[in-house]
Each structure stands twice: as structure tokens, then as C-alpha cells.
Amino acid sequence: MKNIKLAMPSLKEARMRKNVNIPTIRYALDEKYKNLGLGKTYYIFTYGCQGNEADSEVMCGILEQVGFQKSTDPMNSDLVILNTCAIRENAEQRIWGVLGQLKGRKRENPEMLVGIAGCMPQEENATQKILESYSFIDLVIGTHNKNHLPQLIAEAYASKAKVVEVISSEGDILEDAPKIRESKHKAWVNIMYGCDEFCTYCIVPYTRGRERSRAKEDILAEVKELVKAGYVEITLLGQNVNAYGKDLEGEYTFGDLLYDLDKTGIKRIRYTTSHPRDLDEKTMLAMRDCKSVMPQLHLPVQSGDNEILKRMNRKYTYEEYVTKVERLRELVPDIALTTDIIVGFPNETRAQFENTLNLVKNVNFEGAFTFIYSKREGTPAASMPDTISEAEKHERLTELNQYINAGYLKGHQRFLHQIVEVLVDGPSKNGEDMLCGYTPHLKLTHFKSQDTSLVGKLVKVKITEAKTWFMIGELCE
Ligand code: 5AD
Numbered sequence: 290m291k292n293i294k295l296a297m298p299s300l301k302e303a304r305m306r307k308n309v310n311i312p313t314i315r316y317a318l319d320e321k322y323k324n325l326g327l328g329k330t331y332y333i334f335t336y337g338c339q340g341n342e343a344d345s346e347v348m349c350g351i352l353e354q355v356g357f358q359k360s361t362d363p364m365n366s367d368l369v370i371l372n373t374c375a376i377r378e379n380a381e382q383r384i385w386g387v388l389g390q391l392k393g394r395k396r397e398n399p400e401m402l403v404g405i406a407g408c409m410p411q412e413e414n415a416t417q418k419i420l421e422s423y424s425f426i427d428l429v430i431g432t433h434n435k436n437h438l439p440q441l442i443a444e445a446y447a448s449k450a451k452v453v454e455v456i457s458s459e460g461d462i463l464e465d466a467p468k469i470r471e472s473k474h475k476a477w478v479n480i481m482y483g484c485d486e487f488c489t490y491c492i493v494p495y496t497r498g499r500e501r502s503r504a505k506e507d508i509l510a511e512v513k514e515l516v517k518a519g520y521v522e523i524t525l526l527g528q529n530v531n532a533y534g535k536d537l538e539g540e541y542t543f544g545d546l547l548y549d550l551d552k553t554g555i556k557r558i559r560y561t562t563s564h565p566r567d568l569d570e571k572t573m574l575a576m577r578d579c580k581s582v583m584p585q586l587h588l589p590v591q592s593g594d595n596e597i598l599k600r601m602n603r604k605y606t607y608e609e610y611v612t613k614v615e616r617l618r619e620l621v622p623d624i625a626l627t628t629d630i631i632v633g634f635p636n637e638t639r640a641q642f643e644n645t646l647n648l649v650k651n652v653n654f655e656g657a658f659t660f661i662y663s664k665r666e667g668t669p670a671a672s673m674p675d676t677i678s679e680a681e682k683h684e685r686l687t688e689l690n691q692y693i694n695a696g697y698l699k700g701h702q703r704f705l706h707q708i709v710e711v712l713v714d715g716p717s718k719n720g721e722d723m724l725c726g727y728t729p730h731l732k733l734t735h736f737k738s739q740d741t742s743l744v745g746k747l748v749k750v751k752i753t754e755a756k757t758w759f760m761i762g763e764l765c766e
Pocket residue numbers: 376377490491492589591629630631660661662663664665
């Protein structure tokens with residue numbers, strides 16, 4: 290297959306933070322594509338973070354606007370797009386595996402169009418591999434050009450070539466793009482894009498561009514529309530939401546945004562993800578003052594050892610992290626705190642790992658995503674010497690998870706016999722005739738009921754059992 294390379298990724302370009310104005314692009318459909326997908330079906334595989342889930346909702350919107358219809362069967366769709374994640378090696382392995390399956394399907398049905406999007410194509414080595422070894426892929430696009438989807442698909446159909454457009458720039462802000470949201474009661478709301486933190490292990494600043502905030506007017510307008518449409522809960526999204534507004538004119542911060550969003554009438558507000566250094570007093574006060582801001586926070590710590598934190602370029606110490614947590618608990622005493630932790634950062638010693646265990650014991654997290662460090666080509670940590678064996682890293686992860694799992698259980702036990710409010714998501718996988726949803730503290734709760742009209746509603750549930758991964762309760766009449 291011939292290649293049409295409109296733009297190729299460059300880690301060097303992606304690393305740069307040029308002092309340029311970030312353009313806001315107002316999406317408008319080019320009329321010549323309006324029937325592009327008529328009579329055709331599509332399927333999007335979504336991997337990785339909530340940011341990717343939100344991006345997929347936009348891609349669905351763009352595709353359906355030009356006539357494509359959503360399919361439930363990827364292997365029998367006319368267009369399949371993988372919206373990919375590059376955060377760790379194992380995320381990528383899964384994606385190469387799915388591509389392997391699609392290769393066979395494409396041989397049987399050469400008319401099928403296969404596209405790869407999201408973070409993986411932003412990596413030079415991944416796009417190189419796609420060009421060299423995945424000739425059946427028709428479309429390669431990155432994180433910065435969802436808005437070009439119709440023209441790129443049209444180009445792929447017309448040329449029968451592999452069309453590659455991966456842009457390594459600061460990025461822009463896309464407004465007014467159509468969106469097909471997965472849920473009718475919970476919505477993702479992007480408030481900013483990109484990341485400028487450059488933690489030494491992380492590929493995200495290279496794949497997602499510079500930190501750039503949406504105008505508060507656009508965010509507030511979106512949330513007001515969601516309230517009108519009956520949405521109950523929003524989750525504000527960004528790689529580092531606490532840096533919201535730093536790139537805009539004026540003094541408007543994330544805390545200010547929370548106070549303003551609280552007035553829109555939305556019942557529940559959550560946000561993810563936070564950087565401990567940027568979590569400020571105003572945000573913590575907003576968590577105390579705003580009824581709609583849920584008493585729950587995901588605050589990634591990554592490590593409990595000051596030397597490792599320094600080598601990770603996290604820009605805070607163990608002590609500073611704990612001080613912020615203490616202040617937060619003064620203001621919101623029952624807050625449920627969760628975190629992210631990496632074990633096996635290059636040359637992490639046993640003693641350094643034990644400092645992480647100590648932090649976990651001291652802070653009382655009620656959950657955590659825990660990871661073994663994964664080397665990402667192009668990041669500073671990738672060239673740090675590492676003599677710790679894989680077996681040792683796995684042992685550390687298992688040991689850490691024992692404490693983390695105990696934290697999950699304790700976090701559920703504290704609600705035993707209490708009445709909590711649950712936003713009902715739908716049928717539970719935990720048993721017939723059961724529904725499930727989440728409490729304000731983001732605790733998954735199952736309860737007996739066949740009344741699916743409760744989906745999307747807030748109901749009262751009395752907790753009768755606390756397990757490690759969920760709670761069980763009885764619906765209060
Ligand atoms: N290896 C392991 N975990 C990573 N994360 C980010 N980059 C890496 C990596 N190279 C984790 C961090 C981050 C979460 C989203 O993923 O804990 O908070």
C-alpha cells in the first residue's frame with residue numbers, strides 16, 4: 290500500500306513549549322463530506338484514560354454527523370478506529386494484539402477501513418512500526434486532529450493509500466464539535482488539554498501537547514446545556530486540572546471555576562486528575578463550600594520517597610504531600626482519597642520502596658491505581674540506569690497492593706449501616722434483579738431492584754455489606 294504522509298510525529302517537536310497563541314477552532318462541517326458515511330457503519334475501540342473516552346465521544350459525533358452509524362460488532366463494521374493509549378508498554382501490547390485480529394478480518398473484507406488514533410501514533414517508534422509492519426492500516430491520526438477525520442477518511446477512500454497525519458505541536462482547543470455521549474446522566478467535561486509537568490517517566494506531555502485551558506464561558510455554557518438535558522453528574526477532565534487558567538489572561542483559577550460551576554444547578558461535580566503541587570487553598574475551600582463538589586479526590590502521589598520524587602520531577606516532597614492532605618481533611622473531614630503509585634522506578638531501592646509503603650500506611654488511601662514503572666522511549670527516565678529485576682518489581686507491586694486493598698475495604702466499611710445517596714447507572718453485574726451506581730464518595734454500590742426507571746436518578750440506599758471492591762445495600766422506599 291502506498292503511503293500519504295501529511296504529517297509525521299516528532300518527539301523533539303513535541304517536547305518544545307513555544308510561546309505561541311493557542312488557537313480555538315470552532316468546528317464546522319464541510320458540506321462536501323456530509324454524506325461520506327451514508328449506509329456505512331463504524332466502531333471505535335477506546336483504551337486508556339477518561340480523556341480518551343471523551344475524545345471518542347467527539348469522534349462518534351463527527352462520524353455520525355457525516356452519516357456513519359454506530360455498530361456493536363467491530364469485525365463487521367465498515368470503519369474501525371482504535372483510539373489508543375501509550376502510557377505503559379502493556380497498554381500498547383493489548384492494542385498490537387487487537388490490530389493482529391483486525392488484520393485477518395481485513396484480508397476477508399478489503400473494503401473495511403482501519404484507523405489508529407490517539408496517543409500511540411504520537412510516538413515516533415509506534416508510527417514507524419505501523420508504516421513498516423502494519424500495511425493493512427488505512428488511517429493514522431494523532432491526538433491533535435480529530436477535526437480532520439472526515440477529510441482524512443475521504444482521502445483514504447479515494448486514494449486507497451495509507452493516510453498518515455500526526456501533528457506534534459502545542460495543540461489547539463476544539464469547540465462546538467458534535468458529541469455522542471455514552472451516558473444520559475453522567476458527562477465528561479474537558480476543561481483543559483495537555484500537560485507541562487514533564488514527570489520524567491511520562492509520555493503524556495509529548496503525546497498531548499502543551500497545557501491549554503478552555504475559556505470558562507465555553508465550559509459554563511456546556512455545563513448549563515447538560516443541566517438542561519437532565520444530566521446529574523459531570524467529571525471535569527484534564528491531565529492536571531489544578532493548573533486550569535494558568536495559561537489564560539487574568540487570575541481565574543480552578544477553584545474559581547468550581548465555585549461558578551456549583552451555581553449551574555448540576556448536582557454532582559468530580560474532577561480528575563490532580564497534581565499535588567498545584568492543588569491550592571482555593572480549590573480545597575471550594576471542596577468544602579460547594580455542595581455539588583463531591584467529597585472525593587484522586588491525588589496521584591507516585592512515590593513516598595523524596596529522592597525518587599525528585600528524580601521523577603514531581604516537584605513536591607513526602608512532607609508537602611502529607612501537609613496538603615491534612616489541610617484537605619481539616620476542610621472536608623470525610624473526604625475519600627485515592628492515588629496513583631509507581632513501583633520499580635529506575636534503581637528504586639528496597640528502602641525507598643518502604644518509604645512508599647509508609648506513606649500508604651499514614652495517609653489512609655481508600656483506593657489506588659498501582660503500576661510497575663514502564664520505560665517510555667524519549668522520556669528522561671528511559672535513559673536512567675536500572676538494575677532492579679522484574680521479579681523484584683512484581684513482588685513490590687503485590688506487597689503494595691495488600692495495603693491498598695485493605696484501604697479499599699476500610700473505605701467501604703465506614704459506610705456500613707449508613708444511608709447513602711446513589712446515582713443509579715444501570716443493571717448490576719453482581720446478581721440478577723440488582724442495580725448499581727456510585728455514592729458521593731465514589732463507592733460502587735449494588736442494591737436489589739428491578740426498577741430500571743431509576744437509572745439516572747439519585748436514590749437512598751442503606752448499606753448492609755462492605756466488600757473490598759464494592760458495597761451492598763437496600764433501597765430505602
Ligand atoms: N510507567 C508506569 N506508570 C506510569 N504512569 C504514567 N507513566 C507511567 C510509566 N511510564 C502512571 C502514573 C500516572 C498514571 C496515569 O499512570 O501513576 O499518574
